[in-house]
Ligand SMILES: O=C(CO)[C@H](O)[C@H](O)COP(=O)(O)O
């Protein structure tokens with residue numbers, strides 16, 4: 001295994017009435033970062049949360065907060081998420097005609113820039129942009145909803161992404177998002193995942209027990 005694997009709980013699956021408490025539970029249980037899914041009802045068929053949630057969570061945790069922007073023209077909101085306290089912003093090339101500019105803008109704000117690809121998008125984007133990013137996120141479900149099953153072809157894509165990463169930007173962590181649970185985590189880690197985003201697998205039930213079970217499932 002390349003390095004220690006990090007867990008990024010996705011608050012999309014948390015109890016929103018107790019969001020601060022749930023994030024504190026995840027932090028106490030050893031989660032390494034917090035994943036915040038931002039949806040606009042256009043790029044994906046769902047609405048979720050915006051910078052105010054990042055700002056609120058910034059006050060209750062010292063963990064890095066990453067904003068996964070599933071919104072059209074994400075560059076419009078980079079400064080808002082930076083001001084709210086995000087440490088990393090992840091953008092989709094499918095959502096903007098100028099993804100290179102969006103990544104540049106994120107870095108100009110002093111944040112980590114992350115690129116995310118949907119399951120149907122060619123990995124070519126990573127070939128072009130890996131040298132420009134600090135995080136590579138592979139969607140392992142179609143974006144928009146939590147609780148979906150991992151798309152099996154993601155595993156082969158993950159291996160190809162790992163080879164690209166090793167060649168073009170060896171220090172860039174690979175993150176996977178969607179359908180990560182105790183059944184799938186080991187295979188994802190074997191194929192190259194460094195960071196596991198997990199929503200339902202962390203927040204449905206007892207958070208500390210779930211995080212422990214997830215770590216045990218890949219032998220940590
Ligand atoms: O980006 C996302 C959905 O668009 C979420 O991060 C992801 O689906 C997490 O949910 P789960 O772990 O329950 O699959």
Ligand SMILES: [Fe+2]
Nearest residue numbers: 010037068177
């Ligand atoms: Fe996400």
